[in-house]
Amino acid sequence: MHLPEPMVRLIESFMRLPGIGPKTAQRLAFFVFRMDQKDVTQFAKALESVKKDITFCEECQNISDTPKCKICQDPKRDVSVICVVEQPRDVIAIERMQEFHGKYHVLQGAISPMVEIGPDDIKIKELLHRLADERVQEVILATDPNIEGEATAMYISRLIKPLGIKVTRIAHGLPVGGDLEYADEVTLAKAIEGRKTL
Structure with missing residues (x-):
């Protein structure tokens, strides 16, 4: 089956996730394709934000978006x-x-x-x-x-x-x-x- 290159890249990206095989990756890619543009943009921003805005708590080493996580601040x-x-x-x-x-x-x-x-x-x-x-x-x-x-x-x-x-x-x-x-x-x-x- 021949798919457009952007769809192939998306399927391959999903397959890099643990537990996601070719069929699940294809199903997810087509689901994303059918999503509203606004939802896709929010999804992409959430992915980017995880890498950009999350670091490790300076006290306990848990993930956090502030120098000290909420548990350490409590x-x-x-x-x-x-x-x-x-x-x-x-x-x-x-x-x-x-x-x-x-x-x-x-x-x-x-x-x-x-x-x-x-x-x-x-x-x-x-x-x-x-x-x-x-x-x-x-x-x-x-x-x-x-x-x-x-x-x-x-x-x-x-x-x-x-x-x-x-x-x-x-x-x-x-x-x-x-x-x-x-x-x-x-x-x-x-x-x-x-x-x-x-």
């Missing part, structure tokens, strides 16, 4: 507890359950020697810098329950324990090999409640 958050996660989407997953009221630290990845990601490649130094604040009493390690997440949790635990700060790990009510992003609120709430000291 005076009601408990500064004595920091929940360490791998990715910004994990913050969203935990926030959905509305049970955790502490602060976060986003590592922006996990230790994975197989793909040459070491401790210096993720935001561990930034976490240790935050722990100089004497108000921090507990660090909850909420990395994914897979090999990389477990290795990262153990590495961070060994660094924090000598500081005299309580280190806990979320309970394994989550499926091994799964991602926090896909867990439901009840499972996540039980995992947080059942955390244990490492």
Whole structure:
């Protein structure tokens, strides 16, 4: 089937997204083609704005459109507890359950020697810098329950324990090999409640 070049480029662009194959990409491209010009323009601006206007919070490393994210700016958050996660989407997953009221630290990845990601490649130094604040009493390690997440949790635990700060790990009510992003609120709430000291 011969398609106009702009349509081919759009289909190829959609196929670069995770989980989008040729058929879905084609369906999305034709959907965009049928959209009103105003909606297409808004969609394009939203894509551009994500790259241009979003950066990382200078405190917790979560995504933000201001120097400090809304969670770090919230005076009601408990500064004595920091929940360490791998990715910004994990913050969203935990926030959905509305049970955790502490602060976060986003590592922006996990230790994975197989793909040459070491401790210096993720935001561990930034976490240790935050722990100089004497108000921090507990660090909850909420990395994914897979090999990389477990290795990262153990590495961070060994660094924090000598500081005299309580280190806990979320309970394994989550499926091994799964991602926090896909867990439901009840499972996540039980995992947080059942955390244990490492």
